Amino acid sequence: MIQLKNVSKTYTGAKAVHALTNVNLHIPAGKIFGIIGPSGAGKSTLLRCINLLEKPDAGEVWVDGQRLDTLTPRELRKARQKMGMIFQHFNLLSSRTVAENVAFPLEIAKVPAAKRRQAVTELLELVGLSDKANVYPAQLSGGQKQRVGIARALANQPRVLLCDEATSALDPETTKSVLQLLKSINEQFNLTIVVITHEMPVIQEICDLVAVLEHGTVQECGPVIDVFTRPQAEATKRMLRGSITANIPPEILSRPSQGNGPRRLLKLSFVGERAHQPIISQMVQNYHVDANILFGRIDQMKDLPFGMLVIELVGEEDSLSQAVDFLKRQQVELEVLA
Amino acid sequence: MLQQAFVETLIMVGASTAVAAVCGLPLGLILACTAPGHILEQRLVNRILGAIINVGRSVPFIILMVAVIPFTRFVVGTSIGTAAAIVPLSIAATPFVARIVESAVFEIDRGVIEAAQSMGSSPWQIIWKVLIPEARPALVLGLTITTVNLIGYSAMAGAIGGGGLGDLAIRYGYQRFRADVMLQTVVLLVILVQALQMLGDWASRKLSKR
Numbered sequence: 015m016i017q018l019k020n021v022s023k024t025y026t027g028a029k030a031v032h033a034l035t036n037v038n039l040h041i042p043a044g045k046i047f048g049i050i051g052p053s054g055a056g057k058s059t060l061l062r063c064i065n066l067l068e069k070p071d072a073g074e075v076w077v078d079g080q081r082l083d084t085l086t087p088r089e090l091r092k093a094r095q096k097m098g099m100i101f102q103h104f105n106l107l108s109s110r111t112v113a114e115n116v117a118f119p120l121e122i123a124k125v126p127a128a129k130r131r132q133a134v135t136e137l138l139e140l141v142g143l144s145d146k147a148n149v150y151p152a153q154l155s156g157g158q159k160q161r162v163g164i165a166r167a168l169a170n171q172p173r174v175l176l177c178d179e180a181t182s183a184l185d186p187e188t189t190k191s192v193l194q195l196l197k198s199i200n201e202q203f204n205l206t207i208v209v210i211t212h213e214m215p216v217i218q219e220i221c222d223l224v225a226v227l228e229h230g231t232v233q234e235c236g237p238v239i240d241v242f243t244r245p246q247a248e249a250t251k252r253m254l255r256g257s258i259t260a261n262i263p264p265e266i267l268s269r270p271s272q273g274n275g276p277r278r279l280l281k282l283s284f285v286g287e288r289a290h291q292p293i294i295s296q297m298v299q300n301y302h303v304d305a306n307i308l309f310g311r312i313d314q315m316k317d318l319p320f321g322m323l324v325i326e327l328v329g330e331e332d333s334l335s336q337a338v339d340f341l342k343r344q345q346v347e348l349e350v351l352a
Numbered sequence: 353m354l355q356q357a358f359v360e361t362l363i364m365v366g367a368s369t370a371v372a373a374v375c376g377l378p379l380g381l382i383l384a385c386t387a388p389g390h391i392l393e394q395r396l397v398n399r400i401l402g403a404i405i406n407v408g409r410s411v412p413f414i415i416l417m418v419a420v421i422p423f424t425r426f427v428v429g430t431s432i433g434t435a436a437a438i439v440p441l442s443i444a445a446t447p448f449v450a451r452i453v454e455s456a457v458f459e460i461d462r463g464v465i466e467a468a469q470s471m472g473s474s475p476w477q478i479i480w481k482v483l484i485p486e487a488r489p490a491l492v493l494g495l496t497i498t499t500v501n502l503i504g505y506s507a508m509a510g511a512i513g514g515g516g517l518g519d520l521a522i523r524y525g526y527q528r529f530r531a532d533v534m535l536q537t538v539v540l541l542v543i544l545v546q547a548l549q550m551l552g553d554w555a556s557r558k559l560s561k562r
Contacts, residue, residue: 065470067466067469067470088474090472091472091473091474092472093472094469094470094471094472095471095472097470098470098471099467099470099471101463101466101467103461103463105461105463105464105466105467106464106467107464107482107485107486108464108486108560108561108562109485109486109488109559109561110485118468118471118481119471119472121481122468122471122472122473122477122481123472150561151561152561152562166471170471176470
C-alpha cells in the first residue's frame with residue numbers, strides 16, 4: 015500500500031540535520047504499522063514524507079500504486095484527500111463546531127452540502143460523539159477531541175490513516191479507548207494505519223508490524239511479536255530494556271541461591287499457542303529436576319499472548335542437561351542466564 | 353456646534369476605518385502567507401511589502417497629510433474638508449491594519465494549518481476557511497485598536513479643515529480659552545472611545561470559541 019524507496023531528508027540551516035537517511039519501508043494494505051523510536055529519531059519527518067507535508071530530498075514515495083513525490087501541487091492535493099491524518103494536539107479548528115470540523119475535509123473535496131450532512135452524522139456515530147455535534151472543540155476533553163480528529167480524518171473515506179503521536183497527549187485510560195477505536199476502524203474498513211509513537215504499549219496494543227527508527231535510519235522492521243521478543247538491533251534492545259516484556263528485576267538475578275549443588279538459571283519466552291502448554295510440568299516429571307519459578311509474566315501483543323518465565327532448575331548435572339535439551343526441543347525461546 | 357463636530361468625527365473615523373480594513377486585510381494576508389515557512393512562502397515579495405508598510409507607518413501623520421494632498425485632490429476633488437481628511441487617515445491606517453492582520457494570522461496554531469494541508473486544501477481554501485475564521489476574534493480586537501487610534505489622528509485633521517471633535521477642542525477650547533467646550537469635547541471623546549472598546553471586546557468574545 016505504502017512504499018518508501020531510499021527516502022532521505024536533510025534540514026539545512028545553521029547546522030544540517032540528517033532527519034532521514036536512505037529509508038526503505040513497505041507498509042502492506044490493511045495492516046496497522048507502527049514506527050517507534052526516541053524523540054529526534056525522525057519519526058515525524060518519516061510520517062510527513064508519506065503525504066508529502068515534508069518533501070524528501072531523495073527517494074520515492076508510493077501510495078496505492080501512485081508515485082506522490084513527483085505530482086504537481088494540484089494532483090498532490092487530490093491524492094491527500096484520500097489520506098487521513100490525526101495529530102498529537104488534535105489540530106481542530108476552534109472556530110468550528112464538532113460537526114463543522116468533521117465537514118471540513120468534505121468541503122475541501124467539494125462534496126455537496128446534503129451529502130456532507132449525512133456523512134457527518136454517520137461519522138459522529140462511528141466515533142460515539144453524536145450528542146456533541148454542535149459543541150465547540152474547546153468544550154471537549156482530550157479523548158473526545160481526538161475522536162473528532164479521527165472522524166475528520168475518515169471523512170473522505172481514505173485508503174490510509176496516518177497517526178502522529180495520536181495518543182501521546184492523552185491519559186492511559188483515554189489512550190486505550192482511542193487505540194481500540196483505531197483497531198476497530200482498521201478491521202471494519204480494512205484501512206491501512208501508520209502509527210508513530212515513542213510509547214511501546216501503543217505498538218504492543220494495536221500494531222501488526224513495527225519499524226524501529228533511530229538516527230534517521232530503520233534499525234529493524236518486522237512483525238511486532240518477532241521484533242519485541244527477538245530483538246536484533248541494538249536500538250531495539252536498548253528500547254526494550256526497561257519495558258515490561260524484557261525486564262527482569264535485578265534482585266532476582268543477584269539473589270544468592272540457597273544450598274549448593276548443580277543448578278541452572280533459565281529465561282523462557284513463550285509466544286502464542288505455546289504459552290498455554292504445560293511444558294514446565296512435563297519437564298519436572300520426566301527429568302527429575304526441581305523447578306523454582308523466580309519471575310514470570312504473561313502479556314498480550316495485539317491478539318497474541320506472550321509469556322516469560324525465569325526459573326531455577328536444581329538437580330543432578332545429567333538431569334539438568336537433559337532438561338535443558340528438552341526445553342530447547344520445545345522451540346521456546348531459551349536463554350541460560352547462569 | 354458640538355453635534356456637528358461629533359458627526360464629522362464619526363464620518364472621518366468610520367470611513368477611514370472601513371477603507372483601511374478593506375485594503376489592510378488583503379495586504380496583511382499577503383504579508384503573513386508569504387512569510388518564511390508559511391503557505392505561500394515568497395521571501396522577496398514579503399520583504400518588499402514589509403519595507404513599504406514600515407515606511408508608511410514611520411511617516412508622522414501630520415506630514416503624511418500634507419504630502420498626500422495631490423493624491424487627495426485627485427480622489428475627492430478637493431484637499432480641504434471632512435471628505436478630504438478621510439484619504440490621509442485611510443492611508444495612515446492601512447499599514448497598521450496590515451500588521452495587525454499579519455500578527456493575528458501568525459497567532460494561529462501551525463498545526464491547524466498543517467491539518468488543513470494534510471486534507472488537500474489549496475492555499476486559497478486555507479486562507480478562506482482556516483486563516484480568516486480562526487483569526488476573527490483577534491481581527492476584531494485589532495480593528496478596535498485601529499478605530500481608537502484613528503479618533504486620535506482625526507484631531508489633527510483640523511490642519512486641513514477636516515473638522516471633528518479634536519479640531520473643535522483645539523480651536524475653541526484651547527486657542528479661544530473656552531474651558532467648557534474643551535471639557536465637553538474631551539468627555540465626549542472619552543465616552544466614544546470607551547463605547548468603541550467595549551463593543552470591540554464584546555464582539556471579539558462573542559466570536560471566540562476557545
